[in-house]
Amino acid sequence: MICRLCCCGVHIIIRTVHTALVLGIPITLITQDTELRHAIYYFQRPFYAISYIVLLLFSLVMYFLACLVNPGFLPPSKKKTLSLNNNSDEEDIFEDSNMINKATNYRHCDFCEVEQPMRTKHCEDCKRCVRKYDHHCPWLETCVGERNHRFFWLFLLSISSLIFWTVYITWESIVYKLDWIQWLESNALLFCDLFVLIIAGMVVFGLLCFHSYLIVVGLTTWEFVSRERITYLKYLDDSYNPFDEGCLCNLYHFLCHWKLRRWEALYAKKAEAQGTSNSGIV
């Protein structure tokens, strides 16, 4: 119980810090003589002001969706029955259960006492099994998995754009002074903002590029970094990815496909197409 309360406290602290940073930096810029002040406070440029506010709110909404949407935790109530039973939340890629049988070899999670569908991994921080596990994100304080990965990526995209825009506004607002001490004093707040923005921007933009690459090639972070330890990948050729359906299709499924997928079925379909239906299935 105490542990659960501590956990809840950490969630609240991290999410409050995030919200404070996302709102706080623009507020400090509005207090200075900046483009943002003229646009929002004096409302001299309505389109500029509305665009900035919409982007800011969109990034916050995506952040909280990524935090609060169930990442794909395996439901304990479906213990032992998950494997081949039809789940109303899952799509039917194959009617042919024999094909699924061939590809399906569910691993057992000793912690959750459930059978893990393909691409599922137990998260030691969440203490749950997560479908299409990507990673556990300390900034969200939850896992990134099949259900919330798109929100996480949209959050990275929107917050990166917001940071670049805010860095530009901040940089443009630095005032020139002949005396460098005066120069430092009069721009101190802007320099603090720039410091935070550049550090955050490098991290967020790096993550955005990395996750965009993973989405396009149809991999998860876990599969990318631990391929040689994953039973359904380690015996396959390094250049072969059984979940890659082509970059446009991967992107479409990632952003627009809301149902949970039967990865075993796709795996079997690709394996049959390759003429190696049994070689890579462990």
Ligand SMILES: [Zn+2]
């Ligand atoms: Zn587990």
Ligand SMILES: [Zn+2]
């Ligand atoms: Zn987790």
